[in-house]
Amino acid sequence: MNRTLSLNEYATPEHALKYLARADGIPHRTEGEGVLLDFIPKSARRILDLGTGDGRLLALLRLDRPDARGIALDMSPTMLAAARERFRGNEQVGVIEHNLDVPLPDLGHFDVIVSSLAIHHCTDDRKRALYSEIHAALEPGGIFCNLEHVSSATGNLHARFLHALGITEADEDPSNKLTSVELQMRWLRGIGFEEVDCYWKWLELALFGGVRR
Ligand SMILES: C[S@@+](CC[C@H](N)C(=O)[O-])C[C@H]1O[C@@H](n2cnc3c(N)ncnc32)[C@H](O)[C@@H]1O
Incomplete structure (x- = not known):
């Protein structure tokens, strides 16, 4: 498959549902989510979740911040339907395509x-x-946290990550466009974010972000 094409498998229900079926099985993701939850103030009032999927992360954040209003944003019809179902009847959360x-x-x-x-x-x-x-789009003092799939430093480390996921190169998502956490942190600093760091990492899963002053 030509990986230079700008394809996005999440436009198809099959791909979206395949992800949702294995989402809980991604090794160590709950550790990363736990660190992310620790970084977000309990006093948060307005939260935006980009590429929300079925709204998993926004729902986790709202467990401890029940008064926070949220916007869940995605482009996949299947994911949007799942997020709308999750937040049905909840007037504090809007789901946006x-x-x-x-x-x-x-x-x-x-x-x-x-x-x-x-x-x-x-x-x-x-x-x-x-x-x-x-x-x-952040208020002064606002925080951005991205729990992301980033590139490995070497081919061996990439192979190790795939092995841990129990998949081969042939199973890799062709719509992945992986970038190192270091480069992305440099971009954030250049934009003016402060407190930029990688707050947690396991192989190709990294939590990084920064604060707007
Ligand atoms: C691996 S899933 C993660 C979903 C959710 N954030 C989670 O952690 O479970 C990737 C999500 O990003 C969304 N996505 C991918 N490309 C997108 C784009 N260009 N615009 C909006 N959403 C996108 C997909 O539809 C999908 O919901």
């Missing part, structure tokens, strides 16, 4: 913007532009 390949719509300002395993489906140019849009 948007493709991250184009600039974010004006959704107002947020004190928290999160994303989990989604932005790596954008090209590097788009990731970088999106991080600027995220910075602009």
